[in-house]
Structure formats: structure tokens, C-alpha cells
Amino acid sequence: MKSMQNKTIARDGEHVSPWQVNLAEAPPANAAGTGKLYDCIIVGAGITGISAGLMLQKSGRRVLIIDAHNAGFGTTGGTSAHINTFADTTYKEAEDAFGEEGAKLFAGAVNAGFDIIRENIKTYNIECDFEEKQGYLYAEDDEQVKQLDDLYEGTVKMGVQVHYTENLPIPIPFKRALMFDGQAQFHPMKYLHGILQAYLSAGGSLIENTKIDKIDTSEGIHTAMSGDQSFRANHIIYATHTPPGINLFSFRCAPYRSYVIAVKLKGDAYPDALIYDMQDPYHYFRTHEIQGQKLLLIGGNDHKTGHADPEKAFADLGKYAREHFSVSAIKYKWSSQYYVPVDGLPYVGQIPFYAEGIYCATGYNGNGMMLGSISAQILCSLVTGKKHPYAELLSSTRIKPIDGFTEFVKENADVAYHFVADRLSVHETDSLKRLKPGTGKVVKFDGKTVAAYRDENGEIHALHAVCTHAACIVNWNAEERSWDCPCHGARYGTDGSVLNGPAEKNLPKIEFEG
Numbered sequence: 323m324k325s326m327q328n329k330t331i332a333r334d335g336e337h338v339s340p341w342q343v344n345l346a347e348a349p350p351a352n353a354a355g356t357g358k359l360y361d362c363i364i365v366g367a368g369i370t371g372i373s374a375g376l377m378l379q380k381s382g383r384r385v386l387i388i389d390a391h392n393a394g395f396g397t398t399g400g401t402s403a404h405i406n407t408f409a410d411t412t413y414k415e416a417e418d419a420f421g422e423e424g425a426k427l428f429a430g431a432v433n434a435g436f437d438i439i440r441e442n443i444k445t446y447n448i449e450c451d452f453e454e455k456q457g458y459l460y461a462e463d464d465e466q467v468k469q470l471d472d473l474y475e476g477t478v479k480m481g482v483q484v485h486y487t488e489n490l491p492i493p494i495p496f497k498r499a500l501m502f503d504g505q506a507q508f509h510p511m512k513y514l515h516g517i518l519q520a521y522l523s524a525g526g527s528l529i530e531n532t533k534i535d536k537i538d539t540s541e542g543i544h545t546a547m548s549g550d551q552s553f554r555a556n557h558i559i560y561a562t563h564t565p566p567g568i569n570l571f572s573f574r575c576a577p578y579r580s581y582v583i584a585v586k587l588k589g590d591a592y593p594d595a596l597i598y599d600m601q602d603p604y605h606y607f608r609t610h611e612i613q614g615q616k617l618l619l620i621g622g623n624d625h626k627t628g629h630a631d632p633e634k635a636f637a638d639l640g641k642y643a644r645e646h647f648s649v650s651a652i653k654y655k656w657s658s659q660y661y662v663p664v665d666g667l668p669y670v671g672q673i674p675f676y677a678e679g680i681y682c683a684t685g686y687n688g689n690g691m692m693l694g695s696i697s698a699q700i701l702c703s704l705v706t707g708k709k710h711p712y713a714e715l716l717s718s719t720r721i722k723p724i725d726g727f728t729e730f731v732k733e734n735a736d737v738a739y740h741f742v743a744d745r746l747s748v749h750e751t752d753s754l755k756r757l758k759p760g761t762g763k764v765v766k767f768d769g770k771t772v773a774a775y776r777d778e779n780g781e782i783h784a785l786h787a788v789c790t791h792a793a794c795i796v797n798w799n800a801e802e803r804s805w806d807c808p809c810h811g812a813r814y815g816t817d818g819s820v821l822n823g824p825a826e827k828n829l830p831k832i833e834f835e836g
Contacts, residue, residue, distance in 0.1 A: 331511060332392055333399040334813065334821040335802040337656040340584055340612045341399055341511040348393055349519040351528040360386045360527075362705050363546050363555040365534050367393040369510070369691060370683050371561030372518050373438065373698035379526040381706055386553060387526065388546065390533035394514050396563055396822050397690055400658030402582050402606065402621045404596055405506040406457060407433055407482050410687040411666035414476030419665050422479070424715055428667060429480040431712040435692030436506070438699060439513070448516030450509045451610065457505035457596040458487070460496040466600040467498045474500055491593040492607060494646050505596045507608055510691070535826070539677035557705045560673070560682040561698075564661055564811070566826045568792055570674050571718075575661040575685045577627040577811025577823065581635045584610075584617040584654040585643055592616050605642065617653055618643075624688075627659060627823075628808030632801035657802060659811060659822060661685050670697045671704060671718035681705075682718060754782060762798040762805070762816065771795060772832060773805050775816045784832040785818045791825040805829065 331342045361383035364371045371387055378385045389395065409432050417425035443452050461470040477484045477500075487501040522528060537558060538545045546553045564571055592609040599605045605622035620643050623635040636655055643649050663669060663685030670683040681704055683697035696712060703710035714720075754774050757763060762775035764787045773787035773796055785805070787795050794809035804821055805814040812823030819828050 331399060332395055333656075334391075334396055335400065335656060335658075335804065337802060338654065339400050339582070339656040339658075340610070340617070340654050341394075341401075341403070341509060344613055345511055346515065348515055349522050351530060352522050352526065358384070358386075358554070359543070360384045360553070360555040362386075362557040362559060363388060363544070363553055364559045364561055365389075365546070366396070366559075366561035366563070367518070367528065367530070368396050368398040368561060368563070368694070369514060370694040370698050370701075371559070372514060372521055373442075373695050374559055374561060374701045375526050376442075376517050376521040376524065377698060377702040378705060379521055379524040381702065383705065385521075385526045386529065386555070387521070388529045388532050388534060388548070388553065390531070390820070392530050393518055393528075394511050397658050397660060398510055398514055398694075400582075400656055401510050401690060402580075402608070402619055403508055403510045403610075403691065404606065404608065405436055405439060405508065405691055406596070406689065407436060407502060407504060408457075408477060408484075409689045409692070412473050412476055413480045413482070414472050415666055417476060417479075420667070420715065425476070426480055427712055427715045429482055431696045431716065432689070432692050433482075434699070434712070435694070435696035438695040439508070439691065440506070442517055442520075443508075443513065446516055446520040448513055450512035450516060452506060452508040452513075454504060454506045455595050455608070457502035457598070458490055458499055459502070459598045459600065460490055460494075460499035461600050462494075462496055464497070469600060470498055470500060490597070491595050492597055492646070493591075494599070507596060507610065509610070533820075537677075537680065539680075542679070544677065544680065556679065558680045559701050559705070560680070561701075562682075563659070563822060564684045564824050565673055565682040566824050568824070569676075571661075571669060571682070571684050572792065572810050572824055574664050574669065576664075578624050578660055578662055579627050579632065579635075579657050579806075580621060580624045580660060580688065581632070581639050581657045582619055582621040582655070583636070583639050583643060583652050584612070584619050585647070585652050586615065586650045587618055588648040588650045590616070591648070592618055612653075615653075618647065620647075626808065627811040627813070628797045628799075628806035632657065632799050636801060659813070660688050660690060661811070662687050668693050668697060668716050669718040669720075670700045670716040671713065674719050684718075757782070760803070761800065762803070764795060764798065770832065773798070773829065775803075777816070783816050785814070785829040786832060787829070789825060790827040790829060791823070796829070 364387045367389035375385045375387045416428045461467045532548045534546045544558045597607040603624040668685045686693040757776045771787040773785040775783045789807040791812045796805040799806045812825035813821040
């Protein structure tokens with residue numbers, strides 16, 4: 323693809339990631355007819371949705387992908403783009419929850435997702451800065467050393483290549499470190515556009531800027547509706563990070579924000595590897611050349627969506643970077659969302675209590691590139707009626723009452739707490755004149771709980787502050803200029819429009835003067 327200067331692809335945050343800028347034009351969408359009966363409609367044009375669409379279209383099915391915004395608008399456009407043979411859920415943790423055979427299958431799924439990306443790049447000749455690298459994981463204290471040793475034993479047991487090393491390619495003191503061969507990195511939006519081009523070339527259809535409001539099912543045919551438009555299919559896939567509405571996954575997956583900065587260093591001491599520490603939350607590092615300039619990507623400071631202070635998260639990340647590296651300038655900063663499943667593994671397949679043939683994939687933790695790719699393949703097998711070796715392990719209908727129960731209780735107690743406490747913490751005000759341009763605040767005004775934002779021109783944008791998903795009170799995210807729900811991760815723009823998460827309806831506007 324030819325690069326196009328100053329072309330920026332929209333994403334679900336105020337901050338721009340390096341993957342959004344100076345991209346070639348996205349492949350033009352093929353016409354989609356509302357009267358057609360598709361084999362499958364995929365809602366969501368991220369790595370899961372487009373990967374599944376490509377697989378299905380190549381298998382001879384007629385596929386329509388619909389996105390409320392544009393391809394890569396969600397987490398795919400904000401990932402740190404690490405491709406690994408290991409995952410945030412360690413193989414030891416997977417073995418404790420699912421047994422040795424389950425852990426081996428999980429390791430197989432992670433590596434199969436890696437292989438799908440690599441094969442797509444080769445098959446479709448996608449130029450996306452793909453490079454294989456060594457990966458390092460290091461411990462800084464005795465407790466972390468014990469955790470690292472457990473991780474090593476569990477990883478070796480699964481047949482994944484890893485060994486101890488005395489060297490670390492960054493200037494940070496450590497007590498023990500592991501090295502993983504055959505890790506990789508890439509430019510996620512270049513890759514996404516590459517597989518999208520392959521999907522469209524195979525005859526697939528794409529509609530952007532079209533939000534699916536609801537799905538009706540009659541006589542085995544699903545009708546996806548957006549305003550006065552309707553689209554029919556035999557199967558529906560929600561590739562929307564988490565399926566919309568209140569469903570089982572609202573209680574089995576917890577939303578998290580992760581933060582990344584891309585810094586220019588003084589000199590050329592950029593590490594040529596993927597590197598991770600074992601702090602909680604952990605940090606990660608890698609180098610990428612953006613528009614001819616090397617940048618060090620440093621990520622971490624993850625926290626539950628709508629809970630901690632995003633401004634502090636970025637400030638702490640910048641401070642951490644300057645403590646350990648000779649930083650010349652911070653060129654980019656951005657955040658992104660992911661969902662942590664209660665038992666550690668993704669949920670892929672039929673959505674419980676929905677009509678037969680409506681599927682989803684969610685709960686990738688921080689490993690969406692690999693797990694989104696293998697989930698796409700599992701979803702494809704469900705649509706085509708074929709068996710898949712990882713479908714049962716990652717089944718969306720699995721029940722793990724013992725292994726996931728503690729996390730299940732903790733997460734839902736947290737939701738209940740915020741449902742009550744956030745209402746008590748909102749104070750009545752008779753004036754919003756002190757609200758500075760570019761800032762927002764939740765207040766009580768004339769008996770209403772109001773999410774008020776003053777734009778740079780001084781105009782107040784007032785919204786009902788009650789999340790349309792499960793009626794929790796939203797919080798102001800000063801970094802991304804969004805209203806974030808602390809319960810299930812729904813996020814809204816300053817105009818009330820849904821950015822991501824399970825909410826189906828916008829925050830209603832309030833006519834307000836002052």
C-alpha cells in the first residue's frame with residue numbers, strides 16, 4: 323500500500339496512537355445490499371471481525387462486516403502490537419484452572435493465533451513492519467523470582483521454548499530473567515488494512531459508520547437492524563470486544579485500560595527485543611520505527627476502566643521512562659481497553675440465552691492479537707459446522723464454578739459498590755461556571771445527575787450521567803476526554819455517543835443554559 327501523508331484513522335480516544343497516522347487510504351468498501359441473505363454478518367471491524375470475515379469469505383461463504391465507526395476504531399488501533407508465544411494468563415495458571423491438558427490446548431491456541439498472523443502476512447504479501455524478536459521477562463525482587471521460576475516450569479511443561487539468561491537489553495537492574503525465542507511485533511493497522519483488502523478482494527462486503535441497534539430472529543434467519551436499514555443472515559458474529567447489552571459476559575469479564583507512551587531517546591540505545599517486567603501492574607517495552615524515526619514504546623500502569631486517574635497513569639509512566647532511559651521527548655501517548663476473564667481464558671462461541679447462531683468472542687486479556695486471530699478461526703468453524711481443536715476449551719458456554727468463583731464474586735461486588743457509592747459521591751451544585759474549557763465533571767444540578775463538559779469554545783455539553791448499560795454513574799476521563807463507566811467499561815464521547823463497551827444507547831443530552 324502507498325503511504326498517504328497526514329491521513330489519520332479515527333479511534334476511540336482523544337489521543338492518537340502511532341498506528342493511526344500517515345496510513346494509506348483504507349480499501350474501498352464493496353457495495354452491500356439490504357435485500358441479500360448473507361451466510362454471516364460480522365459486527366465489528368477489528369482484528370477478530372476482519373480475520374473471521376476473510377476466513378469465511380475464502381471458504382465460499384457470503385459475508386458482510388458492519389462497524390459502527392471504521393475499521394480499527396477500537397482496540398486494534400490502540401494495541402501495543404506484541405505477538406507472543408505466551409500470554410498474560412500464565413500456563414501455570416491455566417493448568418491450575420483447566421488441568422495439564424487444558425493448559426497444553428491453551429498454549430496451542432496462543433501459538434496458533436501467532437501462526438495465523440504470520441501466514442496471512444506471507445499469503446497476502448502484507449507490508450506491516452513484521453519482525454521476529456527475542457522476548458525477555460525479568461524479576462526485580464525475591465518474590466518476583468519465585469513467580470518467574472513457577473512461570474518457567476509451567477512454560478517448559480507446555481513445550482514452549484524458553485530459557486534463563488544472564489543478560490537484559492535494557493538498563494534496569496534485575497535478579498533473574500527469561501528469554502523467549504521467536505516473538506514478534508508489527509504495525510497493527512497496516513496488517514488490518516492488509517487482511518481487509520484480501521477480504522474485499524475475495525468478494526466480502528463492508529459497511530462502516532453503521533451501528534447495529536438490535537437483532538431479531540425468525541425461522542432461523544437473523545435480521546440486524548440499524549435505524550431503517552436491515553440486513554439478514556444465517557449467522558451473526560459479535561466481534562465487538564464485548565457483546566452489547568446485559569449478558570453473562572457483563573459479569574464474567576472485567577474492563578481495563580492500558581497506557582502506552584512512545585519516546586525518542588537521546589542517542590541510539592534502543593532495545594531490539596520485546597521486554598516485560600513482573601511488577602503489578604507490569605511494564606513492557608519495544609522499539610518501532612515510525613515515519614523513519616526510532617521510538618521506544620513503554621506501556622503499563624493498567625487499571626480498571628473508570629477507576630484510577632488516567633492523568634496520573636500517564637504521568638507515572640513518563641516518570642518511569644525517565645528514571646530508566648535517557649528520554650529526549652514523548653512523541654505519542656495513548657490508552658486502550660481490554661477485558662479480563664474471570665478464569666483466565668477467552669470466551670468464544672454461541673452467546674448464552676441468545677438465538678441459536680449468534681456468536682461472540684471476548685475476554686482476551688492483554689493478548690488480543692493472538693487470541694483474536696485464533697478466536698476468528700474458531701468462529702469460522704462454528705459458522706461452517708466444522709470441529710475445532712480449541713473450541714471446547716474456549717467455549718463461551720463453559721462453566722468453571724470453582725476456579726472462576728472468587729474473581730466472579732470480587733468483580734461483581736465491585737460493580738455493586740460503584741452502583742451505590744458513585745451516587746453518594748456526587749454533590750449538588752448551583753453553577754458550572756468554574757468548569758474550565760476542555761474539562762468535565764459529574765454533578766447534581768436541578769435534581770439530575772449530570773455529566774457536564776465545557777468545550778474549548780466555552781460551551782457546556784450536558785448529558786445524563788447514568789450509563790445506559792446497567793445504570794452506573796460514569797466518570798470523566800480527562801486524558802481521552804470521554805465518559806467511562808466503572809462497572810462494565812462502557813465509554814462515551816463528550817456528545818454522549820457510544821465509543822466502546824457493552825452500551826447500546828448513547829447518553830441522553832440535557833438542554834442546559836449557562
